[in-house]
Amino acid sequence: MGAGPAGRAVAAAASDTGLQVALIDPNPRRVWPQTYAAWCDELPASVPQSALSEVMGRMRAFGTTMHEWPRAYAVIDNAVLWKHLWRDDVTEISGRVVSAEHGPTGSTVHLKDGRRIASAVVVDASGAARVLSGGRPPRTSAQQTAVGVVLEEHEAAGLCPPGTGLFMDWRAAPDTRGGWPTFLYGVRLGAEQVLLEETSLARRPALPLALLRRRLRSRLGEVGIEVPEGAVEERVRFPVDDPLPRPGRVIPFGASAGLVHPATGFSVATSLRKAPWIASAITAGLPAGPAAAARAAWSILWPPRALAAHALRRRALQALLTFPPHLVPEFFESFFALPPHHQSAFLSVDHDPAATAAAMTVLFRRAPWPIRRQLVTGGLSLGRPHAHHGLGGL
Numbered sequence: 357m358g359a360g361p362a363g364r365a366v367a368a369a370a371s372d373t374g375l376q377v378a379l380i381d382p383n384p385r386r387v388w389p390q391t392y393a394a395w396c397d398e399l400p401a402s403v404p405q406s407a408l409s410e411v412m413g414r415m416r417a418f419g420t421t422m423h424e425w426p427r428a429y430a431v432i433d434n435a436v437l438w439k440h441l442w443r444d445d446v447t448e449i450s451g452r453v454v455s456a457e458h459g460p461t462g463s464t465v466h467l468k469d470g471r472r473i474a475s476a477v478v479v480d481a482s483g484a485a486r487v488l489s490g491g492r493p494p495r496t497s498a499q500q501t502a503v504g505v506v507l508e509e510h511e512a513a514g515l516c517p518p519g520t521g522l523f524m525d526w527r528a529a530p531d532t533r534g535g536w537p538t539f540l541y542g543v544r545l546g547a548e549q550v551l552l553e554e555t556s557l558a559r560r561p562a563l564p565l566a567l568l569r570r571r572l573r574s575r576l577g578e579v580g581i582e583v584p585e586g587a588v589e590e591r592v593r594f595p596v597d598d599p600l601p602r603p604g605r606v607i608p609f610g611a612s613a614g615l616v617h618p619a620t621g622f623s624v625a626t627s628l629r630k631a632p633w634i635a636s637a638i639t640a641g642l643p644a645g646p647a648a649a650a651r652a653a654w655s656i657l658w659p660p661r662a663l664a665a666h667a668l669r670r671r672a673l674q675a676l677l678t679f680p681p682h683l684v685p686e687f688f689e690s691f692f693a694l695p696p697h698h699q700s701a702f703l704s705v706d707h708d709p710a711a712t713a714a715a716m717t718v719l720f721r722r723a724p725w726p727i728r729r730q731l732v733t734g735g736l737s738l739g740r741p742h743a744h745h746g747l748g749g750l
Contacts, residue, residue: 357453357465357488359384361392362610362627363481364441369635370479371443378473380465384448388434391504391551391590393543394625396428398705403628407440409433409546412521419526419689425696429521431543432624449473456488458605462646477638477649481609484594489601489608497595498677499562500621502541503569504553506588507581512550514579516542522552526685529554529571530578536563537684538571551590552576557621558596558673565591596621597673600658600666605646607653609634614666615657618673619703626705630656662707669702672716675734683730690723 357363359381367379396411408430415425451467456478458464465473480488509518516522522542529538541553554572556563573583600614608614609627616623637656641649658666679687691699698718701711720728 357381357479358481358483358610358612359386359448360388360481360483360610361437361441361624362483362612362615362631363479364438365628365631366479366481366609366634367446368441368443369631370638371446372632373635373639375635375639376447377443377445378447378449378475380449380451380453380467380473382450382452384450387438390434390592391543391545392432392434392624394430394432394622395700395703396430398625398629399430400625400629400632402632403437404440407433407436409436410544412544413519415521415523417523417525417688417692419685419687419692421689423692425523425699427696427700429523429543431545433546453482453487456606458646460645463605476642477607477646477653478605479607479609479634479653480612483611484598486598486601486608486612488606489604489612496560498558498560498597498673499593499595500556500558501562501565501568502553502555502590502592503565503572504541504551504590504592505572505576505583506545506590507550507552507583509544509548509550511581512542512552514581515540515552515576516544516550524555524557524688526688528685529575535567535681537681538563538568539688540572540575553590553592555592558618558677560597560677562593565593594621597670600663603651603654605650607634607638607650608657613657617703617705618666618669622705629705659707661709664709665707665712668709668712668716672702675731678734679730683726686724687727687730690719690727693722694719 357380359379367377371377410431412429415429417423451469451471453465454468455466456463462474462476463478465475465478478488521544522540525540526537536559538554538556541555543551545551554568556568576583596616596618601608611623615626633656634653637652638649641652698715701708702715720731
């Protein structure tokens, strides 16, 4: 259920293992309109080079000063990746799933128009909606929001020089006026175009898109960039701290499974890497029954070490949400000054709790005292995290 990158990836992988697959989505043939990007070294080898519309050899970042990361970053060509993940033996069904019921030998998926589809196992890749994986949590989520515009390469050269991208620029926009800080994100889209995006990393409640739009235009105007009439605008809004779903007969995947990185909002590379493993787990578990297949898939999604690393990153996010606005750029200045291997460990799609804890410890030791004090009062603790399966704390 769900034909985004995560749903397409797991459907393709399941088909490749010999399973009969149905892919259900209100519009399964739609090519994804969002801009997706990832560090090149985190994409699986199965993703063809042609699926990368632009590769930036280095990324810039600003906390209070400029830092350069010699780490390749790629924007994905959605049309090429969609074709790469398309399988002619996957049955595509246009419809909206509303519920599912489960029996000892399989499940029945109910569509809004009354149709019912029988299946051995059900994978929920419906994104943040989590239609079959418990739905939206009752509390207000911390959300990442952003508004971006697509400009010609020469117009954006002052902020995004040729061959580079802008990971985070925390220098204040002219009309921030003491409010919650946001950063500028910039990537090259190919065809001599650049996306510049004013982004709120995480806020509860979310920063309004109208505010981000004003900040973006003010920031661009300060450096002499006038947004042309009719420029393509991109809008982003998704949760970054929803609890993990509970294990059950429905197998969550992608954002539905909590695979959104709490510190960046990235999830596509993780989904592409995990999809073949999930498909193999389902295939191996099915001879013992649908429930066994679901348990096998969950063990791949969230083994104990992954839960521990996720809990640490979530603690860092929760601590950051308590920061006074003026300290946020200073926090990221400390992070951007870390050795590259510590930066990569914390931002990685891999779940290594030891490496994550080591990066957080080094950052804490090197940070100025006001940052340390805020991390402590904000609840950051580097003790052993309590890993829960959807039990509130995660």
